[in-house]
Amino acid sequence: MAAAPPGPGPGDVERAGALMAAARRITVLTGAGISTDSGIPDFRGPQGVWTKDPAAAAMSTIGAYISDPEVRRRAWRSRLAHPGWDARPNAGHAALVELERAGRLHGLVTQNIDGLHQRAGSDPALVLEIHGTMLEAECLSCGLRTPMPEVLARVEAGEEDPPCPECGGIQKSATISFGQALREDVLDASVAAARSCDLLLAVGTSLTVHPAAGLCGEAADHGARLVIMNAEPTPYDPLADAVVRDPIGEALPLLVAAVTGGPAG
Structure with missing residues (x-):
């Protein structure tokens, strides 16, 4: 698996879009960064x-x-x-709804507690709220x-x-507070979604909180490509096939457009 450069580089959005377009079962892991455009601080x-x-x-x-x-x-x-x-869902949330409608979204694991994915129109059955x-x-x-x-x-x-x-x-x-155990059924479903996808897209997460961050390793260990979209470096960047530093509200619709063949939203 090709490693991404240590920081953002030219063509990362294009490379990430090409990887997304080639994938058939995409599992998405979202963190606080996808909700900042909705006015919720990370x-x-x-x-x-x-x-x-x-x-x-x-x-x-x-x-x-x-x-x-x-x-x-x-x-x-x-x-x-x-x-x-x-708060209201933003362009990033809407893009993931489009990815679902295209039939490519395999699972949506979120570390967020705000319910914005469901409010945007994501199927609640696909949304795994790993932190409650x-x-x-x-x-x-x-x-x-x-x-x-x-x-x-x-x-x-x-x-x-x-x-x-x-x-x-x-x-x-x-x-789920620090010191509390995650719900076992939600964690098991999240791990299964990571292990059975062919691409895992991590969006707006520092990838420092486990076990959620470990889903990146689970996916990579089972042969999936890994795309990371986050403003700051993460510990999993060296494992990624593409690292995107561009603003989520701009870059995520572009990646989804590469999958759907048209503008997201």
């Missing part, structure tokens, strides 16, 4: 949530969340103000799931740390 980029406020990471650490009521209160305020509630969803709350004791707007209405009404209505336990968003 975590580790120059303007990322954790870059600008390292203390915010505690809200995504299960041990701190369970043990510290103030972390939970801050987390609920943060959920209430999350930009995802007003912000659209529901989950009780850490009894497992009850509640639509997030219902719980946020309680926060707006004055409950700073609303307990589970069923058992009184601690609630959090139905997302």
Whole structure:
């Protein structure tokens, strides 16, 4: 498998488009970078949530969340103000819908919790939310799931740390925090999608969080091509057949157009 140059080079978009056009079963792995054009900041980029406020990471650490009521209160305020509630799908999300309509999308694994792929029109059956969803709350004791707007209405009404209505336990968003295990069924389906594709396209992810990042290696080990589209270098760039640094909202529609034979969207 040919290795890509260490950084962006001329022709990478064209090379990536040619690889995409030749593929028949494309699995896509998306990260926070695909949603930044929708107004949702990433975590580790120059303007990322954790870059600008390292203390915010505690809200995504299960041990701190369970043990510290103030972390939970801050987390609920943060959920209430999350930009995802007003966000709309962008050109990158729309391009992946076009890839699905072309019959080439084998699976869509997302590290994002914002639900924008489904709102753009992606088939929910193809979307594997490996890090969960912000659209529901989950009780850490009894497992009850509640639509997030219902719980946020309680926060707006004055409950700073609303307990589970069923058992009184601690609630959090139905997302995977650091220190929490991934849902086994979702992880298994994600690994299967990586192993059975002939090209894996990683979009807008730093590829530093495992096991999601390891899907690149799973795909390559099973003979698939690897295309990485991310503004910053990733640990998997040396394994890739093409590395694209161009803005996702511009480059991803071009790659999909190479597959469909026309402009994406």
